Amino acid sequence: MTDIIEKTIEQDYKYGFVTNIEQETLPPGLSKDVIRTISKRKNEPKWLLDWRIKAYNHWLNMEEPDWAKVEYESINYQKISYFSAPKKKELKSLDEVDPELLRTYDKLGIPLEEQKLLAGVAVDAVFDSVSIATTFKDELEKYGVIFMPFSKAVHKYPELIKTYLGSVVPYTDNYFAALNSAVFSDGSFVYIPKGVRCPMELSTYFRINAQNTGQFERTLIVADNDSNVSYLEGCTAPQRDENQLHAAVVELVAHKNATIKYSTVQNWYPGDPKTGKGGIYNFVTKRGICKGDHSKISWTQVETGSAVTWKYPSCILKGNHSIGEFYSVAMANHHQQADTGTKMVHIGTNTKSTIISKGISAGKGQNTYRGEVKMMKGAENARNFSQCDSILIGDECGAHTFPYIDVRNPTAQMEHEATTSNIGEDQLFYCNQRGISTEDAVSMIVNGFCKDVFAELPMEFAMEAQKLMEISLEGSVG
Amino acid sequence: MLNIKSLKASIDGKPILKGINLNIKPGEMHAIMGLNGSGKSTLANIITGRDCYDVSDGDVIYKGDSLLEKSPETRALEGIFMSFQYPVVIPGVNLTYFLKAALNAHRKHRGEEELDAMRFLKFIREKIKQVEIDEKYLKRAVNEGFSGGEKKRNEILQMITLEPSLSILDETDSGLDIDALKIVANGVNQYRNKDNSFLVITHYQRLLNYLKPDFVHVLIDGVIVKSGDMTLAHKLEEKGYGWLES
Numbered sequence A: 001m002t003d004i005i006e007k008t009i010e011q012d013y014k015y016g017f018v019t020n021i022e023q024e025t026l027p028p029g030l031s032k033d034v035i036r037t038i039s040k041r042k043n044e045p046k047w048l049l050d051w052r053i054k055a056y057n058h059w060l061n062m063e064e065p066d067w068a069k070v071e072y073e074s075i076n077y078q079k080i081s082y083f084s085a086p087k088k089k090e091l092k093s094l095d096e097v098d099p100e101l102l103r104t105y106d107k108l109g110i111p112l113e114e115q116k117l118l119a120g121v122a123v124d125a126v127f128d129s130v131s132i133a134t135t136f137k138d139e140l141e142k143y144g145v146i147f148m149p150f151s152k153a154v155h156k157y158p159e160l161i162k163t164y165l166g167s168v169v170p171y172t173d174n175y176f177a178a179l180n181s182a183v184f185s186d187g188s189f190v191y192i193p194k195g196v197r198c199p200m201e202l203s204t205y206f207r208i209n210a211q212n213t214g215q216f217e218r219t220l221i222v223a224d225n226d227s228n229v230s231y232l233e234g235c236t237a238p239q240r241d242e243n244q245l246h247a248a249v250v251e252l253v254a255h256k257n258a259t260i261k262y263s264t265v266q267n268w269y270p271g272d273p274k275t276g277k278g279g280i281y282n283f284v285t286k287r288g289i290c291k292g293d294h295s296k297i298s299w300t301q302v303e304t305g306s307a308v309t310w311k312y313p314s315c316i317l318k319g320n321h322s323i324g325e326f327y328s329v330a331m332a333n334h335h336q337q338a339d340t341g342t343k344m345v346h347i348g349t350n351t352k353s354t355i356i357s358k359g360i361s362a363g364k365g366q367n368t369y370r371g372e373v374k375m376m377k378g379a380e381n382a383r384n385f386s387q388c389d390s391i392l393i394g395d396e397c398g399a400h401t402f403p404y405i406d407v408r409n410p411t412a413q414m415e416h417e418a419t420t421s422n423i424g425e426d427q428l429f430y431c432n433q434r435g436i437s438t439e440d441a442v443s444m445i446v447n448g449f450c451k452d453v454f455a456e457l458p459m460e461f462a463m464e465a466q467k468l469m470e471i472s473l474e475g476s477v478g
Numbered sequence B: 001m002l003n004i005k006s007l008k009a010s011i012d013g014k015p016i017l018k019g020i021n022l023n024i025k026p027g028e029m030h031a032i033m034g035l036n037g038s039g040k041s042t043l044a045n046i047i048t049g050r051d052c053y054d055v056s057d058g059d060v061i062y063k064g065d066s067l068l069e070k071s072p073e074t075r076a077l078e079g080i081f082m083s084f085q086y087p088v089v090i091p092g093v094n095l096t097y098f099l100k101a102a103l104n105a106h107r108k109h110r111g112e113e114e115l116d117a118m119r120f121l122k123f124i125r126e127k128i129k130q131v132e133i134d135e136k137y138l139k140r141a142v143n144e145g146f147s148g149g150e151k152k153r154n155e156i157l158q159m160i161t162l163e164p165s166l167s168i169l170d171e172t173d174s175g176l177d178i179d180a181l182k183i184v185a186n187g188v189n190q191y192r193n194k195d196n197s198f199l200v201i202t203h204y205q206r207l208l209n210y211l212k213p214d215f216v217h218v219l220i221d222g223v224i225v226k227s228g229d230m231t232l233a234h235k236l237e238e239k240g241y242g243w244l245e246s
Helices: A002-010 A032-041 A046-060 A099-108 A112-117 A137-142 A150-156 A158-164 A175-183 A425-433 A438-449 A459-473 B040-048 B072-077 B095-109 B117-130 B135-139 B148-162 B178-191 B206-211 B230-239
Strands: A023-025 A084-086 A122-127 A130-134 A146-149 A186-192 A202-206 A217-223 A228-236 A244-246 A249-254 A259-267 A280-290 A296-303 A308-311 A314-317 A323-332 A337-346 A352-362 A366-375 A383-393 A398-407 A413-422 B002-011 B014-024 B029-033 B054-062 B080-083 B090-094 B166-170 B197-202 B215-220 B223-228
Touching: A032 A046, A032 A175, A046 A175, A146 A150, A150 A158, A150 A186, A150 A217, A158 A186, A158 A217, A175 A249, A175 A280, A186 A228, A217 A228, A217 A259, A228 A459, A249 A259, A249 A296, A259 A280, A259 A459, A280 A296, A280 A323, A296 A308, A296 A337, A296 A459, A314 A323, A314 A352, A323 A337, A323 A366, A323 A459, A337 A352, A352 A366, A352 A398, A352 A438, A366 A383, A383 A398, A383 A438, A398 A413, A425 A438, A425 B072, A425 B090, A438 A459, A438 B090, A438 B095, B002 B040, B014 B040, B014 B054, B014 B223, B029 B206, B029 B230, B040 B054, B040 B072, B040 B080, B040 B166, B040 B197, B072 B080, B072 B095, B080 B148, B090 B095, B095 B117, B095 B135, B095 B148, B117 B135, B117 B148, B117 B178, B148 B178, B166 B178, B178 B206, B197 B206, B215 B230, B223 B230
Parallel strands: A122 A202, A186 A217, A202 A228, A217 A249, A228 A259, A244 A280, A249 A280, A259 A296, A280 A308, A280 A314, A296 A323, A308 A337, A314 A337, A323 A352, A337 A366, A352 A383, A366 A398, A383 A413, B029 B197, B029 B215, B080 B166, B166 B197
Antiparallel strands: A023 A084, A122 A130, A146 A186, B002 B014, B002 B054, B215 B223
16 A cells, blocks of 8 residues: 555645745845834734834743644744735725636635625635725625724724734733734734624635745634624645744634634645745634634534644633533644643633644654633632544644643533554555445545544535545545 | 456465355345454455455456456446445434435446435435434434444345445345344335345355345355355354365
8 A cells, every 4th residue: 555655745735836926025035114114015903003013022032832732843934925915905805806816716616706606605805915805895894794804993993903813812822922922914803792603604715825924913802792693714825945923813702602613624734745845834823712602603524735834723601601612633744743732711600611622643744633621719610521543544743632631620521532543454454345445435424534534514614524524535545 | 247266365475365255146046154363254355355365366356357356336336236244334424415325326337317415305205214214314324323233224225226237245144133134124125136146145044034045054164165046055054164174
């Protein structure tokens, strides 16, 4: 079966291409001047610039974390360019969009025109750092839903941004969150008013394009009392030789009775299959707070890309009876390294959390689940269920599980289950004997393994996720 | 259909098959009987292409071509089917999906149009009746939570779904109660015709009583020591294998 492994290794990253569009890019380097320039370009109010500068000053005194089970060449932050935007801006219709850019979307399989027709998905397409087009605006406006580029929201809804920015992930939180706070380029802002069930899935496609350009997205979603929203995030990136840093911050706030569902399918360039060089560093801070009673936040992620992943979408369960969920499929093939998991902090009474993590390791991939469940003193009758399963394909990869448990209330209940298994030769032979090729068998077995998580994804994403798994897995059998 | 010529094979240097000759013609059913360790399952595995054996001599000719260099899935697609002694569980993959993938791989190979979900469901609902499998099993993961008898019926379901030319039944009778045995035998008998061939591997004559094979061979220590018809199976049941050993 070694020849099959080699075949996989030789497979190119299918979304590896570069769009040739004129970019307006700042020269590499990070300083207060650079931050001022970014802020000025975006015509930001003073309070935001001040916040950025505070974050930067804080970041200067921090150390890059090294506790994750990942290894990578150290990042030279002075070699990264912190702002890049396509030159034409503020387009009124798709006709004005650079045709080259539209072709990029076509290659990615997300033509905007088609998106409009598809199942009511509104797309706020972020190309590099500046939003190009927003669709379905009118429909959302009718319900009072705010869904717009972050940079616009700063001007239009400064009070909301002021109230919530950094309220879940303060700039002091960690090294990469501080960096993001200092230099964030753009992102999305969502506000769902009281009692509104958002009429469509909200979706944003991020894409890293310019060489050496760090991508620092900022997403903020606020769901007011009794509201409901489902947000989809999906990413692919073109092939590049030098490492690209991505340090996004996502903050979710769920008020009383509100539900936020946040789904991610991530397929950034994982690096050269033979050497592991050139892939994306994905150092993301995602956290949500269930502020009100009976609120709910649900994270679902399918992570198939990036060279190094450092990501722990978490929930702070503050409201009584609030619910946190984390469903994850993480895949590490070739030289990929993933250290991912979640943190559930139970503060309110009768809070409940569920963690379902499926790790797939293939090639020389290293996959780590790292999760913490914390039951605070006041978390009467809190409950957690965790299930962490790993599957190994071949004998050069690794799966690691680090569950941290901290219970300070005697009425709290926790359950933790973990399994690790190999894709068995028996299973493969059984499929082969039924005429199913080894590649199809592996993808079938892995998709079966991930089923519980895929079931949590919105329909259109579930299909995409399965396709991604197939692409990432083709032939990775040992 | 299948012609095995002086086949010798070993595993980890240990000889298992020491010169097997067997010729199965279209429409024939051959039974191979023998004790544990006599090489019965090894023979089945070599025919289906499990790659942990070294074939040192001889050949296996199927429909005029040597099988030995072909991949397991190619052999399957060319019409060789094995009912497994120990069918494996595939968690999370529902049986309908699995059967559809298997059938469509065969249909594609035969140059036929693949069945979509609706047409497949109609097709498979007819098939499950023949082996008395309840429809609810179609929604379960492959072999997950199936009893021994259900697993074996599921194997026969796969056989009649994929319509092979040569079916190898590897100890399909083991672990079956009398009712399940009848259902399995019935499923096999319905599939018998002048074109389809069978190789039935078993310890006991009880399945053979229902199947009535055309030929019975006794395998001892990697060699076929005796061939005959059903009377040989009866004699083995009566006297055991001792009288055949030199």
